[in-house]
Amino acid sequence: MTTSSTPLRAGDHGAAVTVLQQRLNRAGHAVSVDGWYGATTESAVRAFQRSHHLVEDGIAGLRTQEALLGIVDPHALTQVDVELAADQLQCESAAIHAVIEVESPRTGYLPDGRVVILFERHVFWRQLQAHGIDPTTVQAPAAILSQVRGGYVGGAAEYARLAQATAIAREPAVESCSWGRFQIMGYHAQALGYAGASHMATVFANGEAEQMQAFVRFIQGDAELLKALRSRKWATFARLYNGPAYAENLYDVKLAKAYARHAAARQSAPEVA
DSSP states (O other): OOOOSSOBOTTOBSHHHHHHHHHHHHTTOOOOOSSBOOHHHHHHHHHHHHHTTBOOSSOBOHHHHHHHTTOOOTTSOBHHHHHHHHHHHTSOHHHHHHHHHHHOOSOSBOTTSOBOEEEOHHHHHHHHHHTTOOGGGOOOOTTTOOSSSOOOOOTTHHHHHHHHHHTTOHHHHHHTEEETTTTEEGGGTGGGTOSSHHHHHHHHTTOHHHHHHHHHHHHHTOHHHHHHHHHTOHHHHHHHHHOGGGGGGTHHHHHHHHHHHHHHHHHHSOOOO
16 A cells, blocks of 8 residues: 655545545545545545544645554654644644645655755855854865855755765754754754754654744744734745745745635634533
């Protein structure tokens, strides 16, 4: 039995949706097997997620599809984690769902179990300077040390870039990666309550719940960002979270649409006794 490598969501159609619908039926959530991911299928996915304590987003991602096959990932984010984050940030859980869907749609781990990272060569240049090392004196390929962003290879191969950088200076290298599902840069570690970037990376291996807690502390540390999340000012939130190019990628539009869908679904969800 296999799972779709791409998350399935409302509007999708095809063989993968048919398989999903068949598995939902076998799990006791009756839907028509027509290959179309419509409102009924989304409702069934939410019901399955609710019954299995998964993140209740109506999207059949890897964790949901694996759960339909009886595979449970103990490191996975749960709906309890989402509700806790919403409580801590004093915002709607639908807003948290929107941010996860748009900004952090994939899991926090590689298939081999390591935490997802992205090494930033231009940040490494800066962090070497912060640690008193002149980057112009360092012999390193442009793939790992440059004043301009780039050199990305993605996936597990990012660890090879990190290894090259750590051979030069470990902590600046670890500080130069984004870590986990919420892409928290290592240089934020101490501000978020960790002893350092290496400590944060180690803790992130414990589960996505810890990764989300770092995200919560990151939001709490920026009053303007927190205010934008609470008031659902998505253009402001996207600008602060993604940078000035947010509009080019329509992050604010995507966040608004995702929030509206999650808020509507929450209003129609049955109460849990």
